[in-house]
Amino acid sequence: MEYMLIMNESTQNFEQRDDPDDSQAYWAGWMAYVGALNEAGVVRAGGALQAPHTATTVRSRNGEIVVEDGPFADSKEQLGGYFVIEVADLDEALGWARRCPSAVSASVEVRPLLSMAG
Amino acid sequence: MDAYRAAEEVARTSYGRLVASIARSTRDIAAAEDALADALLAALERWPVDGIPDRPEAWLTTVARRRVIGAIRRAGTASRNQADLVRLRDELDERTESSVIPDSRLELMYACAHPAIDRSVRSALMLQTVLGLDAARIASAFVVAPATMGQRLSRAKAKIRDAGIPLAVPAANELPARTASVLDAVYAAFGTGWDDPDGTDAKRRGLTGEAIRLARLVVELLPEDAEARGLLALMLHSEARRPARRADDGSFVPLAEQDVSRWSPPMMTEAEHQLAVASRLRRIGPYQLHAAIQSVHNRRIVTGITDWRSIARLYDGLVELQPSIGAMVAQAAAHGEAENPAAGLALLDAIDESLVATYQPYWVTRAHLLVGIGDRTAAREAATRAIGLTTDSAVRRHLLATLPTDAGPSSGPDRAETP
Numbered sequence: 001m002e003y004m005l006i007m008n009e010s011t012q013n014f015e016q017r018d019d020p021d022d023s024q025a026y027w028a029g030w031m032a033y034v035g036a037l038n039e040a041g042v043v044r045a046g047g048a049l050q051a052p053h054t055a056t057t058v059r060s061r062n063g064e065i066v067v068e069d070g071p072f073a074d075s076k077e078q079l080g081g082y083f084v085i086e087v088a089d090l091d092e093a094l095g096w097a098r099r100c101p102s103a104v105s106a107s108v109e110v111r112p113l114l115s116m117a118g
Numbered sequence: 119m120d121a122y123r124a125a126e127e128v129a130r131t132s133y134g135r136l137v138a139s140i141a142r143s144t145r146d147i148a149a150a151e152d153a154l155a156d157a158l159l160a161a162l163e164r165w166p167v168d169g170i171p172d173r174p175e176a177w178l179t180t181v182a183r184r185r186v187i188g189a190i191r192r193a194g195t196a197s198r199n200q201a202d203l204v205r206l207r208d209e210l211d212e213r214t215e216s217s218v219i220p221d222s223r224l225e226l227m228y229a230c231a232h233p234a235i236d237r238s239v240r241s242a243l244m245l246q247t248v249l250g251l252d253a254a255r256i257a258s259a260f261v262v263a264p265a266t267m268g269q270r271l272s273r274a275k276a277k278i279r280d281a282g283i284p285l286a287v288p289a290a291n292e293l294p295a296r297t298a299s300v301l302d303a304v305y306a307a308f309g310t311g312w313d314d315p316d317g318t319d320a321k322r323r324g325l326t327g328e329a330i331r332l333a334r335l336v337v338e339l340l341p342e343d344a345e346a347r348g349l350l351a352l353m354l355h356s357e358a359r360r361p362a363r364r365a366d367d368g369s370f371v372p373l374a375e376q377d378v379s380r381w382s383p384p385m386m387t388e389a390e391h392q393l394a395v396a397s398r399l400r401r402i403g404p405y406q407l408h409a410a411i412q413s414v415h416n417r418r419i420v421t422g423i424t425d426w427r428s429i430a431r432l433y434d435g436l437v438e439l440q441p442s443i444g445a446m447v448a449q450a451a452a453h454g455e456a457e458n459p460a461a462g463l464a465l466l467d468a469i470d471e472s473l474v475a476t477y478q479p480y481w482v483t484r485a486h487l488l489v490g491i492g493d494r495t496a497a498r499e500a501a502t503r504a505i506g507l508t509t510d511s512a513v514r515r516h517l518l519a520t521l522p523t524d525a526g527p528s529s530g531p532d533r534a535e536t537p
Contacts, residue, residue, distance in 0.1 A: 001282040089145075089284035090234060094247075112281055 002044060002086050003093040006109040007102045009080030014051040029101040037083060037096065048081035077106040084113065128174045129158055133250030134335075136175065138222035140182050142285045143205040145229075147247055147274045149189060152197035153182035174237040183209065183416035223248055224339040225285040227332075230274075232283045239270045240303035240311075248273055248335070249328055259310040259325045297340065301349045301405060304332045308353050326357055337392070347396035348406030353387035355412035358382040378419040386416050407436040409447075426456035443473045443480070451483045458492025478507035482517070490523050497522040 016026040030048075037043050055071040071078055080102060087093050089109070097108040128136075133154070141150035157178045173176040187206050229235075230243040242260060245251045257267035277283065288296040309330035333350040340346050362380035365371050393413060396406050409430045418424050433449035446469050454462020466484055474480040481504035488497035501521050508514040 003282075088282075089286070090232075090282045091284050091286070091288065093282070094234070095289075 001089065001093075002084055002113040002115070003085045004091075004111050004113060005085060005093070005097055005100065005102055006079065006111065007081045007083075008077040008108065009102045010077055010106045013080060013102065013105050018053070020086065026101075033047060033101055036099065041083070042085040042087055042096070044084040044086050046081070046083035048109045049079055052078040080106075121170055123409040124170045124174060125158055125161040125165060128161075128178060129250065131180075132175050134223045134226065134248035135221055136179055136182065137247055138187060138285065139179055139220060142222045142225065143209055144186065144190075144202045144279070145283065145285060146186070146202075146275075146279045147184055147229075147399070148224075148272060148279070149181070151247070153185035153189070153385060154178065157181040196303040221339070222285060223335060225287055227285050227303075227336070228288060228296055229278055229285045229299050231303040232278070233296075233299060234273050234281060234283055235277060238275045240299070241307040242267060243271060243274050243519035244300075244303055244332060245307055245325060245328055247275075249331060251328065256325075259307075282310075297343060298345065300336060301333075301345055304329055304336065305405075306351070307332065308356075319489040326353070326360070329353060330357060343397060344399035344401040345403040345405045347399075348403060349407045351389040351392040351396065351409035352405055352412055354385045354392070355409060355416050355465060358385035358389065360477060362513065366461045366514060370510070373415065374424070374518070381416065381419055383419070386413075386419070389413065391414075402435075402439075404436060404440045407432055407439065411436070424455075426452055428457040443469070443477055447474075447477065447480045447483050451486070454483070454487045456492065459487040461469075462487045463491065476507060478504055478509075481507060485522065494522045 013026070016022040019026075029113075037046075052071045057068045057070065057072050059066045059068075083096075085093065085096060087096070090112075093110050097103055097110050098109045102108060124138070136154050137147065137150045141147045141154060144150070161178060165171070174453040182504055183206055190203050190206070206254050226246055226247055231240045231249060235243065237479075242256045244312060245256050246253065249266050254264040256271075257264040260267065264271075278285075289292070307325045310324040310326075330353050333346070333353055336343070336346045337350050338462070346501075354512045359373070359376060360375035361372055361382070362378070371377075387438050390407065390413065393406065393409050396409075411429055413433065414428050430449070430452040433445060433452045436445045436450050449468070450465035450469075452462075453465055462483070466480065466487065469480070481500050485497045485501035485504060488500055498521060501517060505514055505517045505521070509516060
């Protein structure tokens with residue numbers, strides 16, 4: 001089954017990315033994790049996102065387009081990146097979620113992809 | 119045996135085994151249950167004509183599996199379903215050749231008690247899929263509307279199917295935690311019956327008997343798990359006292375006043391046996407300690423006295439292992455008996471206040487111990503607070519009847535018994 005690992009990160013995580021003292025440890029953790037995922041051959045897609053302040057939210061209501069600065073919801077945890085992995089079942093997907101650096105600092109949501117006809 | 123009775127017998131004794139076996143490859147428990155129901159109907163039509171098959175279980179499984187395959191074919195061509203179809207066809211071929219239906223009930227239980235399934239529905243899910251209890255019966259035991267329970271159960275089954283929760287024994291590193299969650303779900307089913315022991319209406323009597331069946335099954339499937347045996351022993355020791363928990367007029371009888379001749383020696387013997395086997399496995403855990411505590415209580419049937427010092431020591435161990443509010447209050451009560459009421463009160467005072475505001479046993483225990491040190495005014499206040507938090511009407515009547523007065527005989531409220 002295909003699952004998306006929706007990796008949320010804390011405000012502090014986003015700051016760590018460019019922090020001269022913390023960034024090395026931050027990126028080393030992610031590189032090791034991504035390395036392990038690739039090693040296992042389970043990754044179908046993936047990507048990291050820039051910090052929430054770079055987000056722009058668009059809504060269309062009754063023909064009117066409203067564009068707002070910032071992410072959809074202002075919360076302590078924001079989407080930082082994602083992977084789509086193919087594994088046998090939820091337990092395997094949860095196993096990968098648990099190893100993710102942001103499972104410690106924030107959270108990882110695991111959701112199966114809708115399987116399309118084919 | 120006539121064909122109808124034969125079908126009924128297989129449905130009753132093999133329900134969980136058949137559902138688990140049919141659902142294992144698709145993870146679709148609802149579809150497996152529907153298919154099994156269809157297969158049972160087919161059996162009622164065919165068996166009176168063709169005779170009861172040599173292997174009724176295999177017959178039902180094969181028919182049910184064909185129904186599942188048919189349903190998937192009709193549902194269309196989603197790729198996941200295609201994969202299921204291939205697996206099911208393979209299984210169908212294997213099964214036709216071998217006569218043994220593998221027992222996947224343990225795998226089914228792990229799926230029902232999976233951490234991705236909401237805790238509040240795990241017991242109900244297990245009772246339905248493993249024992250075949252209907253939603254209405256489960257709903258009445260959990261005191262919710264049957265429609266609500268039906269919805270919760272189908273939502274949980276959909277989660278297992280759609281999220282890909284495996285019907286499998288977890289990996290070794292997860293096994294202890296996952297087994298604990300299976301045991302907790304079984305114990306929660308037992309709890310439904312414990313709070314409502316009146317037993318006047320079979321439907322409302324709760325599910326203690328069913329929970330014991332589940333625990334026996336877990337012990338059978340996980341014979342090396344000490345806590346599974348501890349849980350079974352705990353439930354048997356508690357259940358052994360059920361007939362004594364109410365007087366003939368339905369009034370509540372506290373443990374200390376129970377007529378031990380109404381306890382069930384066979385259940386206690388079985389409990390002791392399980393506990394002995396568990397202790398030889400040398401992996402102590404909370405359920406074994408709980409069971410050991412009930413075992414000491416039940417020894418009164420032989421010795422005529424309650425060994426409060428042993429009970430207090432066991433609660434000390436339990437609180438160290440698992441400091442729940444229930445264990446801490448019971449520990450205080452035990453020390454109150456083993457030493458003196460002041461010692462018990464000191465332990466109660468040490469409990470975080472935010473935990474006790476709505477915890478009825480705390481206030482019952484507090485009232486009892488306050489009577490013991492002669493502070494009847496404070497005892498009355500605590501007992502009143504306990505009455506306000508009591509849900510069991512017989513216990514409420516008992517507490518009202520024994521409410522401490524400012525003077526007079528110091529009977530005091532007795533602790534309500536909690537498993």
